[in-house]
């Protein structure tokens with residue numbers, strides 16, 4: 001009997017040791033910080049204030065415009081106010097476009113009847129030099145032979161480019177969030193080699209859209225009108241202008257509804273006339289800026305190492321860039337406010353950066369990497385060995401539902417453990433996809449662990465890069481959620497014994 005009790009005691013002790021060893025998170029003191037982050041995000045939120053400031057007060061934020069400089073300054077002041085250190089607007093690169101400002105845009109069909117249109121002038125094209133009134137010509141040539149006969153015909157005229165979009169009745173919901181099944185599917189990634197693309201036929205007698213556009217630009221048409229938007233909102237696009245270029249006709253994007261109306265009228269023999277007045281300004285500002293601030297590290301050995309969180313503040317003309325990417329810039333600001341107010345004293349320095357120049361070629365992040373991480377020749381610079389990780393968000397106003405390791409499978413156990421406390425708010429998933437096209441890429445390409453969060457799509461694709469990306473379409477509670485995750489990942493990365501494992 002005695003022996004059995006002893007045995008039982010031994011078994012129980014072993015079991016409890018075993019249990020403790022395998023559920024360390026229960027005793028993880030960092031979870032106290034998790035609670036504090038969540039409580040602060042709910043009770044002391046500044047998300048609504050930051051949203052107003054960066055979105056409505058800041059205005060449209062095309063890189064090099066007055067709006068982005070105004071918003072950079074607003075963000076910098078808020079960062080100083082919350083007590084961040086080394087707060088500054090810093091020039092990281094020069095660029096060859098310079099800024100462009102839209103000062104006036106008016107457009108209407110005046111015959112056969114009056115309808116005002118919502119124009120989206122193509123950025124970095126010229127204005128109309130006062131009011132331009134005249135007949136609208138629909139460009140209908142389809143072959144190079146036909147084009148050759150049109151030399152001189154379109155000079156000084158208002159030209160409607162060919163039809164490229166068909167309005168599609170949309171039976172899908174306006175906004176979506178990821179289901180558990182969809183998130184599960186994202187975790188799976190089969191091995192596959194890339195398919196080679198079939199080459200285009202080299203000799204083609206049919207005109208491409210670019211052929212027509214180049215022809216009309218060279219002919220000096222007065223106004224070139226593009227069809228570039230469905231769902232009643234034109235898409236905004238950029239002309240590849242370089243500072244000092246001598247250019248060009250005024251180009252304007254309109255919706256497929258307005259384009260279709262004029263096309264049908266012209267094809268049925270009506271004379272369509274328009275009034276167009278576009279006033280623009282080439283600013284030729286050669287500098288690309290970023291807005292930087294930090295919470296200093298406190299560990300004697302690790303304090304000079306860095307964890308960076310960021311999003312891009314720049315956007316498009318004509319709307320305020322709410323979903324792309326003010327929403328995530330606010331998430332970054334709020335995360336820093338929370339960490340600062342909790343006075344967490346991180347081992348490594350936590351730095352935030354709001355990028356300019358993302359929409360016009362990732363200029364801010366590329367400039368930063370070339371200045372501090374790895375230069376254009378591939379030489380390692382001062383921060384190459386210091387940055388543990390860069391966390392970016394640029395997928396709209398949806399909640400963070402998970403994170404991608406950016407094909408670094410070594411990080412899966414760590415990220416899964418960090419996600420665990422947030423399953424209850426919907427942050428559950430770790431995947432390995434290589435996300436592209438935004439500011440984490442220059443870091444990734446320089447060899448720094450750099451990540452993008454998975455976000456619910458919501459209305460993604462209907463707001464960004466269009467003229468109606470305003471704060472009304474944002475969900476402040478999602479930003480509060482995202483700030484919690486930003487703060488937590490920054491805090492956990494800052495306090496690890498080691499830097500995050502790199503891919504090579």
Ligand SMILES: [Zn+2]
Nearest residue numbers: 312324325394
């Ligand atoms: Zn973006």
